Amino acid sequence: MNRHSLRLRLVAGGVIAILIALAVAGGALVVVFERHISRTLAQDLDVHLKQLLAGIDVDPQGKLVLMQTPVDPRFADALSGLYWQVGDDRGQVLRSRSLWDSAMTLPADRLRPGEIHQHEATGPGGQRVLVTERAVSLSADGKPVIVRLAVAEDLARVSAATLAFAKDLATALALLGFVLALATWVQVSVGLRPLVALHRGVADIRAGRIRHLPSSVPTEVHPLVEEVNALIDAQEHEIERSRGRAADLAHGLKTPLAALAADASRLRERGERDIARDIEAVGEAMGRHVDRELARARVRGRARGGAATSASVKPLVGSILATLSRTPEGAQVRFENLVADDLCVSLDRSDLAEVLGNLIENAARHAAGCVRITTDENRPSLVVEDDGEGIEPTHLLRVLERGTRLDERGGAAGLGLAIVQDVLDAYEWELELSKSELGGLKATIAPRSAVPKLPSPSAKESIASSTSPQRA
Incomplete structure (x- = not known):
């Protein structure tokens, strides 16, 4: 003790x-x-x-x-x-x-x-x-x-x-x-049982199962419960205000970004392709930042105070794959949806779509010919892996940092995996990156208690000496 x-x-x-x-x-x-x-x-x-x-x-x-x-x-x-x-x-x-x-x-x-x-x-x-x-x-x-x-x-x-x-x-x-x-x-x-009940109540609040601590407590503990509930209300009110401000800011930037894209299009028509490409790259980067802030504001509000939710995984994966297969990169990749028909996870459907969409899109962008979506039989999780070049073990931790990219081919602004981590953090899930049996990157998402700690970079170097730098 x-x-x-x-x-x-x-x-x-x-x-x-x-x-x-x-x-x-x-x-x-x-x-x-x-x-x-x-x-x-x-x-x-x-x-x-x-x-x-x-x-x-x-x-x-x-x-x-x-x-x-x-x-x-x-x-x-x-x-x-x-x-x-x-x-x-x-x-x-x-x-x-x-x-x-x-x-x-x-x-x-x-x-x-x-x-x-x-x-x-x-x-x-x-x-x-x-x-x-x-x-x-x-x-x-x-x-x-x-x-x-x-x-x-x-x-x-x-x-x-x-x-x-x-x-x-x-x-x-x-x-x-x-x-x-x-x-x-x-x-x-x-x-001390009332304190144990308070501990469970706070854990339920963090998990989104309840919004306030129960008031049926001993008289000596009741003032503490009232203060905690008041603090929760004040914090939720501040979160709502922050979400509103973030949404206002994001929506306020949408129109200028659209105008910037139109200007880039006109410049391209005039033959100013380099300038147009630079403007489009800046606009896309700003758009990704806006999308990330909107996702973070939406997810944090829902994960903290909303009722318990769950999403059926296989239909959602199928919908994402149907959309990606119509893109130029997705059309060249074979998708394998091996998720169990009855699998459900405790995430909101739109938030899970944000996570899986980023992971599958990232895998399709760098796959040689196959992207596979499965579950880990040993723990509750979802796995997205590809047969691309993979990521060097020493770079696995860096790719989760905001704006970090290990390739320079354009496209995303280095925020995809960071947005995934933001969404997972709100639900106390975690993202693990490792080498796939297919040869490329293996991205595993699971509840934080079910995810083992990543080995140190020095230990990762023994995983595969043939891997080469890939992406974020």
């Missing part, structure tokens, strides 16, 4: 937002879980402390006595992680078997009777333990004795539970992130 893609940017932004949100949520859930485990641990220690308090007493000699130990069996296992310890203000200490031969180091804070403190401390083996302690006042021989009871549990249990929860949570969040990323892709794709 292109890095400038709007879809990629939206999806990437959504995925980044999802990852950040899941990371923050995951960290917060781990903290909440750890605090929950710590609170549960503190509640358990409080229960153990109450059981310890219920079993502690002082005998008449003032000695601490534990009449009942807490019921949890871990207190009897050495270094099990659960400990209790009882001490008084006279230095007596009782402790659980789980402490083995060590004692818990309690903070040097003073507790008032009945007061409960909870804090972290260092247990046996350097363990970090959570301690809950309470001070109580007992009586021995009528004298009060302050007893300090403490219950502790290793915090490694909390860390292990938190780590296990974090691993399970990471798996769940990864799965959730994938689902949300997929949902983001679907959401973006659905949200």
